[in-house]
Amino acid sequence: MKWLRRPSWFALLLTAVSALLFIRLGVWQLHRADEKEAILRRYATAETAAPRDFAALASNPPMDAFARVDVRGEYLAGRLYLLDNPKHDQRGGVEVYAPFRPHNGDRLLLVDLGFLPGNGTDQAPQLPAMAIGEQSLHGLYVPPPGVGFEIGGNALARQTQWPKTTVYLDLPQVAADLGTALYPHVLSLDAEPSSIYVREHTIDFSAMPPARHRAYAFQWFTFAVAVVVILLVLHRRRPNRPDKS
Template sequence: MMGLRRPSWFAVLLTLVGVMFFVRLGIWQLHRAAEKEVLLRRFATAASAPIQDFSTVQRGALPERYPHLQVRGHFVPGRSYMLDDQNHGHRPGVQVYAPFRPDGYARLVLVDLGFLPREGPDLKLPQLPPIKPGETTLRGIYVPPPAAGLKLGGDALKKQQTWPKLTTYIDLNQIATDLDAKLYPRALLLDPDPAAAYVREWTPGFMPPARHYGYAFQWFAFAVAALAIFVILHRKKDETGDDDE
């Protein structure tokens, strides 16, 4: 009959701390998954939500996390950025961003114009369609910028002298320095336009709930594994206390 040897206090304490730590991380991931599900629902309804004027951003009290905004102003001439290593429908390409100056405000808004595929068998960078000069009105979803991830190679923008500039991540601070201007902390995802050359099929730029659930399962599994290891290390073969030592 299998039994357990009397464990040391250190072994018990270490196991309890480990199990509590893993369970706490698992519960935190479940909470994050629930938060992301709420954000997904808000993002899904943002495009059809009532249009708000850009002035609501200035007051700092946004009624939604992803407001559907209208803003009038003009694009900064000759300035745009291509976010490389993007894919749409298994086609590699770039996401194109351009700075926009709202009328009556000193700061710039970074506008996501959409996706363009690389061109030809050599997958060359696309030629960007010209941006219409002068006053224009934009509509889109006002969202946090895409997560930067690993910033390998440092700031590539200041090393480039020609436009558009190519980057592998979006860093608003680096872009602000490159433009010698202040930027708003969010980007504007333009509404789809059938006449535009850009593909605009927006998805939230954050980790999906399913991945948080996967991480939660992983942490709970670690908790179970810690208990299993504790039992295996302290089991004995019979009731007489013979532990083969």
């Protein structure tokens, strides 16, 4: 190519490494978008699935699906955990979890009662009275919410009053606080029109939905093209100026 000067080996290596890195990042973003869409589809499928007996999959939940289950038992009286970081609306609020003892179970099941909207102040929302006696629960048996960054250590161990508040939910810490083992997943209850709790069977991907991953992928692929174009522009052979003499 007469219009292009031969680039140095360093320029070629730098361009190749940069382009491959950007392409790899773009492909990773596409994979993340596909993974999140698959999770959302599994949630949608579980919404209409027939309930299964909790005991059949309590200790070994399916890895590629979210199971709808029925379980009978009793709540532990006076034991509630308030997850203080979800924001379903502008007023804030808490996600409320309650330990539940299934019949014939060998450990406790943590139940997600739902989101309780705040009142626009720093005060905790007013909690409704817990159901007492034998209960029949229905919902999705799902992984617990992600822990994220554990700033400040285990806040549950330092609290003596119930309900206890935390900014993340770590099942081993909850189990240690209760002094007994927990099942590996939590039960996210089905919605009830008469309940004050807001219950949604979905994962909150609002901060990074699949479409945003694809937008970032396009951005990384654009960077890969850009570094190649920059190499060509910088090594373009300029035409010789005519001699004025």
